[in-house]
Amino acid sequence: MADGFAPRRLAMRMVDKVWGRDLLPAPFAAPDGRRIGEIWFEPAPEMPQLLVKYLFTSEKLSVQVHPSAANAQPGEAGKDECWLVLGAAPGARLAIGFEREVSCDAVAAAARDGSIEDLLAWHSAKAGDLFYLPAGTVHAIGPGLALVEVQQTSETTFRLYDYGRPRELHLERALGVAITGPYDAAHRRSVRDGTRLVDGPFFRLDRIIGAPDSETLAAYPGVVQVLPLHGSVRAHDGSVAAEAGESLIAHSLADLDFAHAEVTLLARSI
Numbered sequence: 001m002a003d004g005f006a007p008r009r010l011a012m013r014m015v016d017k018v019w020g021r022d023l024l025p026a027p028f029a030a031p032d033g034r035r036i037g038e039i040w041f042e043p044a045p046e047m048p049q050l051l052v053k054y055l056f057t058s059e060k061l062s063v064q065v066h067p068s069a070a071n072a073q074p075g076e077a078g079k080d081e082c083w084l085v086l087g088a089a090p091g092a093r094l095a096i097g098f099e100r101e102v103s104c105d106a107v108a109a110a111a112r113d114g115s116i117e118d119l120l121a122w123h124s125a126k127a128g129d130l131f132y133l134p135a136g137t138v139h140a141i142g143p144g145l146a147l148v149e150v151q152q153t154s155e156t157t158f159r160l161y162d163y164g165r166p167r168e169l170h171l172e173r174a175l176g177v178a179i180t181g182p183y184d185a186a187h188r189r190s191v192r193d194g195t196r197l198v199d200g201p202f203f204r205l206d207r208i209i210g211a212p213d214s215e216t217l218a219a220y221p222g223v224v225q226v227l228p229l230h231g232s233v234r235a236h237d238g239s240v241a242a243e244a245g246e247s248l249i250a251h252s253l254a255d256l257d258f259a260h261a262e263v264t265l266l267a268r269s270i
Contacts, residue, residue, distance in 0.1 A: 004251030007235040009242055010041040010225070018165065019059035025087060025146055027245040028054070043153050044249040047223045049269040050203055051153040052247060054146070055083075061141040063095065063116055063161040067177040068135035072156065078135050080202050081151035084191075084265070085129040086229070089144030095120040096131060096139045097183030104175045107138075111160040111171055121183055130197045132187040136179040148227065150267050152202050206266045211258035216266070220253050224268050231262030 014030070017037025022030050030036040039054040069078035083094065098107075099121045110116040120138065123131070125145060133139055138160065141147070158174035159167065189197055191207050195216060198205040206216055207229075226233050226248040233248060234241035236257050242248040250256050258264070 004255075005046065007240055007248050007250040007255050009240055010044060010247045010249055012246070013040045013042060014038075015040060019057055019061055019143070021056045021058045024056055027243070028056075041225070041227075041247045044223075044225070046249060046251070047225065047269050049153055050225060050267060051151050052225060052227060052265075052267055053149050054086075055141065055149055057141055057143050057145045057147075059143050060163060062159045062163070062165070062167070063111070063120070063138065063140045064157050064159045065138045065174050065178045066135050066154065066156055066158070067173075071136075071177050073173075076156040077152070077154035079152045079154035079156060080133065080135050080200060081149055082130060082132040082198050082200075082205060083141075084148040084150075084197065084205075084207070085125045085127055085131075085145065086148060087127055087146035088125045092125050092144040093122040093142045094125050094131060094139070094145070095122050095142070096133065097121050097137060097179070098181060101181040104178075104180060107160070107178065107180055108171060108175060111169070111174075114161065114163075116161050123183075123188070128191040130189040130191065132189075132198050132200060134179075134187070134200075136177050137183065138174075138178050138180075148265065150198070150203060150205050150265075201270065203267060203269050208261075208264050208266060210261055212253055212266065217253055220266060220268055222268065223249065223251060224253055224266055225249050226256065227265040227267070228261060229263040229265060231264070232260045233258055233264055234260070 015038040020037025066079035158170035
């Protein structure tokens, strides 16, 4: 082990959602009678700014937006995030940004009468797609998707529309932080484009096959969260391992053995 803490598995938490699923893709299984929408890995105290989770959808999620650190009010926190699509049913889509520049008044009116879905830009989604969402991006996740979400650790969400579900909306605050124009296509990538998926102002995310190469090692000089998608990653001393569906935190990539790794996500906060 390099100087620092020993690698360990992160605690995992299943979260029930009305839009979740009672049948989850392997290697997960929903407990009887529960509709699981999210599986969280509790942020490590060594990297508290980063939250990684799985999402599984059977219905649309609310139309929502998050503030940035610059426009968050006391008690709120900024939130950039990204989605890596692991599985998508035929026709699965994600709403990100608007089809065209829209006035705040028009967005407010559409949120009130439910036509906001018609203003949003709906992007087809397939396994391997990566969408980076800067704070302020209005978005909604459609049904039939399995995603990995990597985000700043923040619970600040402003809902504009929720399909009549009995949950609070936050129209005034949402419009105060929302970007009311199209989504920048430069924020969309694919795993086919290479190892690096996100190199943003708040976190980095890479998808590697097998062991990390020298360039990736250089990009992860400190604390790292490891999420095996296929295969396993373990501590060099064999004290702990993470299989697909689990996650490790390590002081350094040098502490980890990738001999049994196939496809792995690496994430760190910046």
